[in-house]
Amino acid sequence: MAAALSRENIVGFLARQGILVAFALFIIGFTIANDRFLDPDNVLGVIRSSAILGMMALGVTFVVISGNLDLSVGSMMSFSTIVVLDLHDKIGPTLAIPAMFGMTLALGAFIGFLVGYLKLNSLIVTLGMLSAIHGLTLTYSGGKNMDIDDKAGTWFDVFGQGEIVGIPVPILIFALLAAILGIALAKTPFGRKVYAVGGNGTAATFSGIRRARVVFTCYLISAFCVATAGLIQAGRSLGSQNTVGQGMELEVLAAVILGGASLMGGAGTIFRTVIGVLILGFIQNGLLLVGLQFYVQYVVTWIIIILAVWLDIAGKRGRLWSPIA
Amino acid sequence: MSGQTPALRLEGIVKTFPGVRALDDVSFDVLPGEVHALMGENGAGKSTLMKVLGGIYQPDAGRIFVGEEPVVMTSPLQAKGLGIVFIHQELSLAEELTVAENVFLGELPRKSFGRVDWARLHARTDEILGKLRVGFDARARVGDLSVANQQMVEIARALTVDAKAVIFDEPTASLTDAEKVVLFDVIADLRRDGVGIIYISHRMEEIFRITDRISVLRDGQHRGTVKTAETDEEAVTQLMIGRKLDLSRNVSHHELGDVALEVRNLSCGELFQDVTFEVRRGEVVGFYGLVGAGRTEIAETLFGLRDPSAGEIRLDGEAVRIHSPHDAIARGISLVPEDRKGQGLVLGMNCRDNMTLPQVDDLKAGPFVADGAEIAIFDQYRDRLDIRTPGWKQQVGNLSGGNQQKIVLGKWLSMHPSVLIVDEPTRGIDVGSKAEIHNLIRDLAAQGYAVIVISSEMPEVLHVSDRIVAMFSGRVNRTFTSDEVTEDNLIQAISGLSNDKVA
Numbered sequence: 001m002a003a004a005l006s007r008e009n010i011v012g013f014l015a016r017q018g019i020l021v022a023f024a025l026f027i028i029g030f031t032i033a034n035d036r037f038l039d040p041d042n043v044l045g046v047i048r049s050s051a052i053l054g055m056m057a058l059g060v061t062f063v064v065i066s067g068n069l070d071l072s073v074g075s076m077m078s079f080s081t082i083v084v085l086d087l088h089d090k091i092g093p094t095l096a097i098p099a100m101f102g103m104t105l106a107l108g109a110f111i112g113f114l115v116g117y118l119k120l121n122s123l124i125v126t127l128g129m130l131s132a133i134h135g136l137t138l139t140y141s142g143g144k145n146m147d148i149d150d151k152a153g154t155w156f157d158v159f160g161q162g163e164i165v166g167i168p169v170p171i172l173i174f175a176l177l178a179a180i181l182g183i184a185l186a187k188t189p190f191g192r193k194v195y196a197v198g199g200n201g202t203a204a205t206f207s208g209i210r211r212a213r214v215v216f217t218c219y220l221i222s223a224f225c226v227a228t229a230g231l232i233q234a235g236r237s238l239g240s241q242n243t244v245g246q247g248m249e250l251e252v253l254a255a256v257i258l259g260g261a262s263l264m265g266g267a268g269t270i271f272r273t274v275i276g277v278l279i280l281g282f283i284q285n286g287l288l289l290v291g292l293q294f295y296v297q298y299v300v301t302w303i304i305i306i307l308a309v310w311l312d313i314a315g316k317r318g319r320l321w322s323p324i325a
Numbered sequence: 326m327s328g329q330t331p332a333l334r335l336e337g338i339v340k341t342f343p344g345v346r347a348l349d350d351v352s353f354d355v356l357p358g359e360v361h362a363l364m365g366e367n368g369a370g371k372s373t374l375m376k377v378l379g380g381i382y383q384p385d386a387g388r389i390f391v392g393e394e395p396v397v398m399t400s401p402l403q404a405k406g407l408g409i410v411f412i413h414q415e416l417s418l419a420e421e422l423t424v425a426e427n428v429f430l431g432e433l434p435r436k437s438f439g440r441v442d443w444a445r446l447h448a449r450t451d452e453i454l455g456k457l458r459v460g461f462d463a464r465a466r467v468g469d470l471s472v473a474n475q476q477m478v479e480i481a482r483a484l485t486v487d488a489k490a491v492i493f494d495e496p497t498a499s500l501t502d503a504e505k506v507v508l509f510d511v512i513a514d515l516r517r518d519g520v521g522i523i524y525i526s527h528r529m530e531e532i533f534r535i536t537d538r539i540s541v542l543r544d545g546q547h548r549g550t551v552k553t554a555e556t557d558e559e560a561v562t563q564l565m566i567g568r569k570l571d572l573s574r575n576v577s578h579h580e581l582g583d584v585a586l587e588v589r590n591l592s593c594g595e596l597f598q599d600v601t602f603e604v605r606r607g608e609v610v611g612f613y614g615l616v617g618a619g620r621t622e623i624a625e626t627l628f629g630l631r632d633p634s635a636g637e638i639r640l641d642g643e644a645v646r647i648h649s650p651h652d653a654i655a656r657g658i659s660l661v662p663e664d665r666k667g668q669g670l671v672l673g674m675n676c677r678d679n680m681t682l683p684q685v686d687d688l689k690a691g692p693f694v695a696d697g698a699e700i701a702i703f704d705q706y707r708d709r710l711d712i713r714t715p716g717w718k719q720q721v722g723n724l725s726g727g728n729q730q731k732i733v734l735g736k737w738l739s740m741h742p743s744v745l746i747v748d749e750p751t752r753g754i755d756v757g758s759k760a761e762i763h764n765l766i767r768d769l770a771a772q773g774y775a776v777i778v779i780s781s782e783m784p785e786v787l788h789v790s791d792r793i794v795a796m797f798s799g800r801v802n803r804t805f806t807s808d809e810v811t812e813d814n815l816i817q818a819i820s821g822l823s824n825d826k827v828a
Contacts, residue, residue, distance in 0.1 A: 188693055195678075196671050196682055204671065206628075206669065207650070207682040267673060
């Protein structure tokens with residue numbers, strides 16, 4: 001197997017597994033730079049703080065593989081958080097949670113209707129919804145922060161702060177959601193249809209797949225993930241600003257792209273999105289541990305995304321640079 | 326011609342990919358002023374050889390010479406600089422730009438301060454267009470031109486350099502007969518100017534009309550080079566497929582069953598009007614007509630992609646309304662679409678997943694897709710259709726056109742449709758696969774399928790059909806049985822001549 005180490009093979013390997021290689025290198029690098037990096041408490045802390053972002057990224061993975069974008073998840077998460085906190089005091093947590101899920105799913109259904117059935121461009125629709133939902137949240141809250149009155153007397157904090165056998169609840173919920181959605185995407189007929197619709201929507205239609213329905217469902221899944229993230233966010237501090245999710249849509253998208261999902265649709269997996277989420281989380285944590293300013297992470301994150309995108313296209317054309325696209 | 330230095334020579338080219346020896350010691354040359362055909366089935370190595378020549382792939386062994394000079398090709402642009410020009414089957418033009426801008430794209434003549442010298446640009450372009458004897462000028466917008474004329478723009482582009490060798494890759498795939506004549510004149514002109522021409526095509530008739538020599542590749546190996554004047558179609562076909570091909574006309578020998586599909590006075594706006602026909606089980610009905618005669622649109626209407634404006638569709642005697650492909654499939658209608666890559670396949674998906682896509686909802690084990698059932702279906706149709714692929718995990722985009730088409734056929738056959746519509750079943754496919762697909766269509770009819778074949782190739786329609794519906798300008802002009810049809814009356818019927826129309 002003399003050909004095993006040819007240039008094409010190396011480029012191909014990097015393009016396929018580059019994300020894992022990069023992840024390993026970062027872990028090794030930060031471990032050498034700071035011995036607290038691999039400390040179990042630190043690791044658990046990173047995963048825990050990545051869980052909210054991660055849940056949103058799971059849903060957005062479906063949307064991206066189906067060939068669309070969802071930039072509304074950040075402001076939708078603010079909406080869910082504010083709504084559930086407000087309803088907590090009005091109708092009690094047991095009713096507040098399903099009510100909040102219902103309202104968030106309604107927003108997802110609306111976006112899914114516009115993008116799936118009316119076939120409007122998802123960038124325009126969700127960028128508009130980013131702003132519209134923010135307005136909706138502010139209207140709902142009257143612009144004020146939302147707090148639970150009796151913070152000591154509620155079990156609601158279990159979602160944000162609870163632990164089961166020593167593992168924080170946010171991590172458990174993230175893991176559970178990732179497992180369910182990962183299997184749904186990889187193993188069910190619906191998952192197959194998501195790939196087909198994103199890979200070639202016309203061919204999917206010609207195969208009898210009801211494309212609008214698939215896209216609609218992807219946005220519902222995204223909204224469900226956002227609602228779950230909002231629940232955890234609300235349970236974490238039992239109070240929240242209106243802008244808690246602001247800017248997260250880009251971080252979520254970054255994690256999904258880092259994981260290797262194609263913005264053209266048709267490619268990506270839940271497992272790789274989880275890796276993307278963890279990379280973002282560990283890099284941000286590592287940069288802090290080695291003493292760099294918090295702001296540096298924005299630049300580093302961007303560089304990593306560019307690298308990921310480059311490797312992605314390099315893998316598709318079999319070389320790092322090509323005169324033809 | 327012997328003793329002359331070839332315009333271009335490839336020597337001992339070897340190229341391997343993981344698991345495949347795509348080119349195995351292939352040598353090939355073209356002399357100045359010669360038209361040299363490169364033939365072979367899809368997957369034989371033609372495209373790989375041309376990609377090596379264009380510097381897109383680097384060969385594992387072997388050398389390339391332009392004239393006497395050994396060269397290392399790194400990109401199509403560099404090849405062009407050396408006088409080696411490619412004219413591709415799939416056009417690569419900027420539709421929003423003018424003909425002149427496209428022809429000199431990247432090398433527009435300049436005046437001072439980098440301003441484009443429009444006068445010189447248009448003059449030089451018109452000069453080249455004059456040679457090509459085309460009916461448009463340098464200022465026309467490329468997007469407004471017909472496909473044939475766009476092809477002429479590609480050729481004009483090739484003529485801007487001092488070409489030593491020009492490679493035509495399936496240039497006539499989308500040309501009408503009249504347009505082909507113009508293309509062949511252009512090739513004759515080029516050859517008179519001493520340019521070497523490599524002509525890649527599946528169409529025997531053209532090969533024998535315009536080439537001097539024919540080289541055949543099979544399974545990545547050079548199987549022989551013959552002088553066109555000293556051989557015939559049968560011999561070349563045998564070289565290509567390594568066996569004899571049965572080209573005899575197929576007529577039905579089995580009993581026809583009940584009427585499976587009945588279409589009454591079907592219209593769809595401007596696209597087609599008042600179309601009436603029926604298809605029985607065990608019967609192949611061919612639809613023949615010029616591009617734009619409404620054939621594909623009828624298929625799309627039957628498949629639920631268009632809503633009819635009037636008329637009736639009956640399946641097994643029952644009037645049905647079909648609003649989507651989903652409905653159509655549920656009613657037992659399958660469509661193998663015209664555009665394999667755009668409509669038939671998800672190229673980034675593997676072979677198996679493509680094949681089972683329409684029935685993925687029915688192949689369940691609990692909530693999951695049943696892996697085993699899927700692989701069983703794939704294996705069954707891979708064997709039945711002789712699909713050549715390393716395995717079901719192979720991405721469909723990596724297969725040759727013929728194998729891709731077989732995947733699409735397998736996808737729809739595995740649905741066991743009661744009506745199978747096949748639109749341009751062999752477009753851009755090699756002779757061997759073509760014959761296999763024709764035989765398959767006949768087999769399907771013998772098994773009791775009702776089949777509609779839409780084709781722009783007369784031999785194909787004549788070969789596979791029990792009856793032929795001739796369309797002209799959105800209407801059924803005449804329906805022939807296989808006994809009464811001849812090439813002449815079929816051509817008359819699709820040209821709108823109907824003096825001998827029979828009720």
